[in-house]
Amino acid sequence: MSFNDDKNLSSFFDKSGQNYNPPLEEMKELLSAYLTPEMIKDKTVLDAGCGIGLSCIIFNLWGAKEIVGLDISPESIQKANILKKEYKADDIEYIVADLDKFDLPNKKFDLIFSRGVSFYSLDLKKFLDGLTKAVKDDGFLVIDFVRNSQVTRMTERIRRIFKIIPKKYERILSKILSFIGFPIIKLILGKKAKLNNGKTTEQLFYEHFFSPVAMKTTTIDEIKQILGPDYTAVDLNVPNLGLHSPKTSFYLKITKNLNENITN
Numbered sequence: 001m002s003f004n005d006d007k008n009l010s011s012f013f014d015k016s017g018q019n020y021n022p023p024l025e026e027m028k029e030l031l032s033a034y035l036t037p038e039m040i041k042d043k044t045v046l047d048a049g050c051g052i053g054l055s056c057i058i059f060n061l062w063g064a065k066e067i068v069g070l071d072i073s074p075e076s077i078q079k080a081n082i083l084k085k086e087y088k089a090d091d092i093e094y095i096v097a098d099l100d101k102f103d104l105p106n107k108k109f110d111l112i113f114s115r116g117v118s119f120y121s122l123d124l125k126k127f128l129d130g131l132t133k134a135v136k137d138d139g140f141l142v143i144d145f146v147r148n149s150q151v152t153r154m155t156e157r158i159r160r161i162f163k164i165i166p167k168k169y170e171r172i173l174s175k176i177l178s179f180i181g182f183p184i185i186k187l188i189l190g191k192k193a194k195l196n197n198g199k200t201t202e203q204l205f206y207e208h209f210f211s212p213v214a215m216k217t218t219t220i221d222e223i224k225q226i227l228g229p230d231y232t233a234v235d236l237n238v239p240n241l242g243l244h245s246p247k248t249s250f251y252l253k254i255t256k257n258l259n260e261n262i263t264n
């Protein structure tokens with residue numbers, strides 16, 4: 001996977017994760033839109049780009065056998081390890097690593113989960129190759145992707161303009177923007193869209209407008225084409241939830257076609 005300058009990206013996420021601490025119940029509600037405890041029980045799970053590891057804690061509560069949380073941001077993993085202790089979630093192993101460079105083990109995981117990460121990749125093919133290689137043949141992946149939409153186009157325009165702003169002003173500008181921009185965001189995302197998900201609007205603006213990389217947008221067809229005939233990708237049709245809006249992003253469940261060797 002080809003991410004931009006990884007140092008830039010990791011320090012960006014070190015900063016963006018600083019005040020991120022959503023209630024666990026909220027994360028459970030988000031995950032329950034597409035995963036059930038039965039899917040997780042006794043399974044080996046990878047959370048690729050786990051952030052502060054809230055999903056890993058839920059997977060632990062749902063009885064996963066082994067959980068690996070991997071993230072490029074050392075400060076997020078530090079927070080994740082504190083939460084791990086708090087919840088006595090001994091079956092979680094956290095790794096600070098860049099998905100771009102880390103060689104994941106072959107066919108190790110029953111489930112690979114990756115939320116909020118794919119769009120920082122510049123090369124979705126490499127991103128998907130790396131993750132599909134690490135899932136067992138009878139396992140599956142759940143990954144979210146960002147669509148090309150009015151919101152993502154507008155965000156990118158603003159991000160490009162803001163690139164000229166010195167780093168030291170980014171946080172304060174996010175604060176000001178969140179104060180002014182919150183009503184606008186609500187208008188764009190609709191009444192149903194919850195903005196919290198543990199994120200403050202300041203953090204939301206910071207992540208969107210000051211990201212060192214442009215959001216990589218894609219379509220379901222493009223992902224299917226990248227995966228090729230060996231895989232099936234199903235849209236999980238996740239409704240407006242947390243920061244997710246079906247207008248701007250989609251979740252896919254990806255499975256390997258097991259009948260590939262059957263000939264007519």
Ligand SMILES: C[S@@+](CC[C@H](N)C(=O)[O-])C[C@H]1O[C@@H](n2cnc3c(N)ncnc32)[C@H](O)[C@@H]1O
Nearest residue numbers: 003013049050051071072073098099115116117
């Ligand atoms: C928007 S956050 C999502 C965090 C978490 N998955 C969640 O749902 O709360 C994106 C995460 O992806 C991580 N990330 C981005 N690029 C990465 C890379 N190349 N390798 C590993 N982690 C990466 C960031 O550090 C950050 O924690």
